[in-house]
Amino acid sequence: MLIRDHLARVESFDRSLARLDPIDDTELYVVFLMRAATNRVNAALHALDLTEEGPVARTVRIGDMNHTYKPPMDFELPGELHAAFRALKSIEDLRPEYVRGPQRLTPQLAASCRQAYAEVVAATDAILKREKAPS
Amino acid sequence: MNINQHLEKARASLASLNKLDASQDALAIIDGTLIVGYHLGNALLHTHGVCEPCVHFNTPSKLERPVHTLPAPVRPGFEAFDALETLRTRYVRNPGELDANAVRDARRLLDTMARECGVTV
Numbered sequence: 290m291l292i293r294d295h296l297a298r299v300e301s302f303d304r305s306l307a308r309l310d311p312i313d314d315t316e317l318y319v320v321f322l323m324r325a326a327t328n329r330v331n332a333a334l335h336a337l338d339l340t341e342e343g344p345v346a347r348t349v350r351i352g353d354m355n356h357t358y359k360p361p362m363d364f365e366l367p368g369e370l371h372a373a374f375r376a377l378k379s380i381e382d383l384r385p386e387y388v389r390g391p392q393r394l395t396p397q398l399a400a401s402c403r404q405a406y407a408e409v410v411a412a413t414d415a416i417l418k419r420e421k422a423p424s
Numbered sequence: 425m426n427i428n429q430h431l432e433k434a435r436a437s438l439a440s441l442n443k444l445d446a447s448q449d450a451l452a453i454i455d456g457t458l459i460v461g462y463h464l465g466n467a468l469l470h471t472h473g474v475c476e477p478c479v480h481f482n483t484p485s486k487l488e489r490p491v492h493t494l495p496a497p498v499r500p501g502f503e504a505f506d507a508l509e510t511l512r513t514r515y516v517r518n519p520g521e522l523d524a525n526a527v528r529d530a531r532r533l534l535d536t537m538a539r540e541c542g543v544t545v
Binding site for chain 2: 290291294298301302304305308309313314315316317318320321324353355388389390391
Protein backbone atom coordinates (compact mmCIF):
# COMPACT_ATOMS: atom_id res chain seq x y z
CA MET A 290 0.00 0.00 0.00
CA LEU A 291 1.05 3.57 -0.49
CA ILE A 292 2.36 5.53 2.48
CA ARG A 293 -0.71 7.75 2.38
CA ASP A 294 -2.96 4.66 2.55
CA HIS A 295 -1.08 3.37 5.59
CA LEU A 296 -1.35 6.75 7.29
CA ALA A 297 -5.07 6.92 6.53
CA ARG A 298 -5.43 3.53 8.21
CA VAL A 299 -3.42 4.72 11.21
CA GLU A 300 -5.76 7.67 11.58
CA SER A 301 -8.81 5.44 11.26
CA PHE A 302 -7.65 2.85 13.82
CA ASP A 303 -6.50 5.60 16.21
CA ARG A 304 -9.97 7.13 16.05
CA SER A 305 -11.63 3.77 16.72
CA LEU A 306 -9.24 3.01 19.59
CA ALA A 307 -10.37 6.23 21.26
CA ARG A 308 -13.88 4.77 21.57
CA LEU A 309 -12.68 1.65 23.36
CA ASP A 310 -11.54 0.83 26.86
CA PRO A 311 -8.35 -1.25 26.93
CA ILE A 312 -9.66 -3.54 29.65
CA ASP A 313 -13.38 -3.85 28.85
CA ASP A 314 -12.63 -4.10 25.13
CA THR A 315 -9.40 -6.09 25.39
CA GLU A 316 -9.81 -8.19 22.22
CA LEU A 317 -10.51 -5.38 19.80
CA TYR A 318 -8.21 -2.93 21.57
CA VAL A 319 -5.16 -5.18 21.18
CA VAL A 320 -5.88 -5.93 17.52
CA PHE A 321 -6.57 -2.31 16.57
CA LEU A 322 -3.44 -1.13 18.40
CA MET A 323 -1.48 -3.74 16.46
CA ARG A 324 -3.03 -2.58 13.17
CA ALA A 325 -2.25 1.07 13.83
CA ALA A 326 1.33 0.20 14.80
CA THR A 327 1.81 -2.13 11.83
CA ASN A 328 0.61 0.53 9.41
CA ARG A 329 2.98 3.05 10.98
CA VAL A 330 5.88 0.62 10.62
CA ASN A 331 4.97 -0.12 7.00
CA ALA A 332 4.82 3.60 6.19
CA ALA A 333 8.26 4.09 7.75
CA LEU A 334 9.75 1.11 5.87
CA HIS A 335 8.40 2.48 2.59
CA ALA A 336 9.73 5.96 3.42
CA LEU A 337 13.17 4.43 4.01
CA ASP A 338 12.82 2.62 0.67
CA LEU A 339 13.36 -0.75 2.36
CA THR A 340 10.08 -2.26 1.22
CA GLU A 341 8.03 -1.84 -1.92
CA GLU A 342 5.30 0.76 -1.80
CA GLY A 343 2.30 -0.24 -3.87
CA PRO A 344 1.76 -3.49 -5.78
CA VAL A 345 4.55 -6.04 -5.51
CA ALA A 346 5.52 -8.33 -8.35
CA ARG A 347 6.78 -11.78 -7.46
CA THR A 348 10.58 -12.12 -7.27
CA VAL A 349 11.14 -8.50 -6.27
CA ARG A 350 11.56 -7.24 -2.71
CA ILE A 351 8.75 -7.53 -0.24
CA GLY A 352 5.92 -5.03 0.10
CA ASP A 353 3.80 -4.62 3.22
CA MET A 354 4.49 -6.61 6.35
CA ASN A 355 1.42 -8.14 8.00
CA HIS A 356 3.37 -8.73 11.21
CA THR A 357 6.93 -8.28 12.49
CA TYR A 358 7.63 -11.85 11.39
CA LYS A 359 5.59 -12.08 8.20
CA PRO A 360 6.71 -12.01 5.47
CA PRO A 361 10.34 -12.67 6.43
CA MET A 362 12.39 -9.52 6.03
CA ASP A 363 14.66 -9.42 2.98
CA PHE A 364 16.49 -6.35 4.29
CA GLU A 365 18.47 -5.42 7.37
CA LEU A 366 16.29 -3.61 9.88
CA PRO A 367 17.84 -0.21 10.62
CA GLY A 368 18.73 0.54 14.23
CA GLU A 369 16.23 3.38 14.41
CA LEU A 370 13.39 0.86 13.99
CA HIS A 371 14.63 -1.80 16.43
CA ALA A 372 12.68 -0.35 19.35
CA ALA A 373 9.54 0.03 17.23
CA PHE A 374 9.73 -3.61 16.12
CA ARG A 375 10.27 -4.78 19.70
CA ALA A 376 7.30 -2.70 20.81
CA LEU A 377 5.07 -3.95 17.99
CA LYS A 378 6.07 -7.54 18.74
CA SER A 379 5.09 -7.04 22.38
CA ILE A 380 1.59 -6.10 21.20
CA GLU A 381 1.44 -9.00 18.72
CA ASP A 382 2.47 -11.41 21.46
CA LEU A 383 -0.64 -10.55 23.47
CA ARG A 384 -2.94 -12.16 20.91
CA PRO A 385 -2.79 -15.83 21.99
CA GLU A 386 -3.89 -15.10 25.55
CA TYR A 387 -5.80 -11.83 25.29
CA VAL A 388 -7.46 -11.87 21.84
CA ARG A 389 -7.88 -15.56 21.09
CA GLY A 390 -7.49 -16.72 24.66
CA PRO A 391 -9.54 -16.14 27.79
CA GLN A 392 -7.56 -13.36 29.46
CA ARG A 393 -8.43 -9.70 29.86
CA LEU A 394 -5.83 -6.93 30.00
CA THR A 395 -4.88 -5.69 33.45
CA PRO A 396 -4.35 -1.97 34.09
CA GLN A 397 -0.59 -2.64 34.09
CA LEU A 398 -0.72 -4.45 30.76
CA ALA A 399 -2.93 -1.74 29.28
CA ALA A 400 -0.32 0.83 30.29
CA SER A 401 2.42 -1.32 28.74
CA CYS A 402 0.42 -1.49 25.49
CA ARG A 403 0.02 2.26 25.36
CA GLN A 404 3.73 2.69 26.07
CA ALA A 405 4.62 0.21 23.32
CA TYR A 406 2.44 2.09 20.86
CA ALA A 407 3.98 5.39 21.93
CA GLU A 408 7.40 3.91 21.10
CA VAL A 409 6.20 2.93 17.64
CA VAL A 410 4.75 6.41 17.12
CA ALA A 411 7.98 8.12 18.22
CA ALA A 412 10.22 6.02 15.99
CA THR A 413 8.03 6.12 12.91
CA ASP A 414 7.11 9.81 13.21
CA ALA A 415 10.79 10.68 13.31
CA ILE A 416 11.40 8.78 10.08
CA LEU A 417 8.31 10.06 8.29
CA LYS A 418 9.03 13.67 9.22
CA ARG A 419 12.65 13.36 8.16
CA GLU A 420 12.05 11.56 4.91
CA LYS A 421 9.05 13.71 3.98
CA ALA A 422 8.20 10.98 1.55
CA PRO A 423 4.43 10.51 1.69
CA SER A 424 3.25 9.98 -1.85
CA MET B 425 -10.72 -22.73 24.92
CA ASN B 426 -13.98 -24.55 25.39
CA ILE B 427 -17.31 -23.66 23.76
CA ASN B 428 -18.54 -21.49 26.62
CA GLN B 429 -15.27 -19.58 26.82
CA HIS B 430 -15.41 -18.86 23.08
CA LEU B 431 -19.04 -17.71 23.31
CA GLU B 432 -18.24 -15.50 26.28
CA LYS B 433 -15.38 -13.90 24.35
CA ALA B 434 -17.63 -13.52 21.28
CA ARG B 435 -20.25 -11.67 23.35
CA ALA B 436 -17.61 -9.42 24.89
CA SER B 437 -16.10 -8.62 21.48
CA LEU B 438 -19.56 -7.97 20.05
CA ALA B 439 -20.25 -5.49 22.83
CA SER B 440 -16.98 -3.74 21.91
CA LEU B 441 -17.89 -3.77 18.23
CA ASN B 442 -21.21 -2.13 19.06
CA LYS B 443 -19.35 0.85 20.58
CA LEU B 444 -18.04 1.73 17.13
CA ASP B 445 -19.72 4.07 14.68
CA ALA B 446 -20.52 2.51 11.30
CA SER B 447 -19.96 5.81 9.49
CA GLN B 448 -16.58 6.57 11.07
CA ASP B 449 -15.12 3.22 12.11
CA ALA B 450 -15.73 1.13 9.02
CA LEU B 451 -12.19 -0.24 8.90
CA ALA B 452 -12.23 -1.24 12.56
CA ILE B 453 -15.67 -2.80 12.21
CA ILE B 454 -14.52 -4.97 9.28
CA ASP B 455 -11.44 -6.03 11.27
CA GLY B 456 -13.39 -6.53 14.49
CA THR B 457 -15.90 -8.86 12.87
CA LEU B 458 -13.01 -11.28 12.28
CA ILE B 459 -12.27 -11.38 16.00
CA VAL B 460 -15.87 -12.10 16.90
CA GLY B 461 -15.98 -14.55 13.99
CA TYR B 462 -12.91 -16.35 15.31
CA HIS B 463 -14.66 -17.12 18.60
CA LEU B 464 -18.00 -18.01 17.00
CA GLY B 465 -16.28 -20.16 14.38
CA ASN B 466 -14.26 -22.13 16.88
CA ALA B 467 -17.32 -22.57 19.09
CA LEU B 468 -19.05 -24.12 16.07
CA LEU B 469 -16.08 -26.40 15.34
CA HIS B 470 -16.02 -27.62 18.94
CA THR B 471 -19.82 -27.98 19.18
CA HIS B 472 -19.93 -30.23 16.11
CA GLY B 473 -16.83 -32.24 16.95
CA VAL B 474 -14.61 -30.95 14.16
CA CYS B 475 -11.80 -30.26 16.60
CA GLU B 476 -11.11 -30.46 20.31
CA PRO B 477 -11.14 -27.34 22.52
CA CYS B 478 -7.35 -27.50 22.69
CA VAL B 479 -7.19 -26.90 18.93
CA HIS B 480 -8.23 -23.69 17.19
CA PHE B 481 -8.15 -22.19 13.72
CA ASN B 482 -7.57 -18.46 13.36
CA THR B 483 -9.44 -18.05 10.09
CA PRO B 484 -11.04 -20.22 7.39
CA SER B 485 -7.86 -19.89 5.28
CA LYS B 486 -5.95 -21.59 8.13
CA LEU B 487 -8.44 -24.44 8.31
CA GLU B 488 -6.85 -27.67 7.15
CA ARG B 489 -9.77 -28.52 4.89
CA PRO B 490 -12.09 -26.71 2.47
CA VAL B 491 -15.16 -25.17 4.04
CA HIS B 492 -17.47 -27.24 1.81
CA THR B 493 -16.15 -30.44 3.44
CA LEU B 494 -17.17 -29.36 6.94
CA PRO B 495 -20.20 -30.99 8.56
CA ALA B 496 -23.47 -29.47 7.35
CA PRO B 497 -24.33 -27.65 10.61
CA VAL B 498 -20.95 -25.87 10.58
CA ARG B 499 -20.98 -24.87 6.92
CA PRO B 500 -23.29 -21.79 6.89
CA GLY B 501 -21.32 -20.22 9.73
CA PHE B 502 -18.00 -20.94 8.11
CA GLU B 503 -19.12 -19.72 4.70
CA ALA B 504 -19.96 -16.43 6.41
CA PHE B 505 -16.60 -16.49 8.25
CA ASP B 506 -14.84 -17.12 4.94
CA ALA B 507 -16.58 -14.10 3.41
CA LEU B 508 -15.59 -11.98 6.41
CA GLU B 509 -11.96 -12.98 5.88
CA THR B 510 -12.26 -11.90 2.24
CA LEU B 511 -13.56 -8.50 3.35
CA ARG B 512 -10.62 -8.12 5.74
CA THR B 513 -8.12 -8.99 3.02
CA ARG B 514 -9.71 -6.51 0.64
CA TYR B 515 -10.13 -3.58 2.98
CA VAL B 516 -7.77 -3.96 5.95
CA ARG B 517 -4.72 -5.44 4.27
CA ASN B 518 -5.23 -3.79 0.89
CA PRO B 519 -6.30 -0.28 -0.10
CA GLY B 520 -9.88 -1.13 -1.01
CA GLU B 521 -12.17 1.89 -0.77
CA LEU B 522 -14.56 1.24 2.09
CA ASP B 523 -18.20 2.17 1.93
CA ALA B 524 -21.34 1.63 3.97
CA ASN B 525 -22.21 -1.45 1.92
CA ALA B 526 -19.05 -3.24 3.06
CA VAL B 527 -19.88 -2.55 6.70
CA ARG B 528 -23.46 -3.74 6.17
CA ASP B 529 -22.14 -6.90 4.50
CA ALA B 530 -19.78 -7.56 7.40
CA ARG B 531 -22.54 -7.12 9.98
CA ARG B 532 -24.88 -9.35 7.99
CA LEU B 533 -22.23 -12.08 7.77
CA LEU B 534 -21.54 -11.79 11.47
CA ASP B 535 -25.28 -12.01 12.17
CA THR B 536 -25.32 -15.31 10.24
CA MET B 537 -22.46 -16.68 12.32
CA ALA B 538 -24.06 -15.51 15.57
CA ARG B 539 -27.38 -17.06 14.62
CA GLU B 540 -25.69 -20.39 13.92
CA CYS B 541 -24.22 -20.24 17.43
CA GLY B 542 -27.39 -19.03 19.11
CA VAL B 543 -25.76 -15.74 20.10
CA THR B 544 -27.75 -12.52 20.08
CA VAL B 545 -26.09 -9.70 18.15
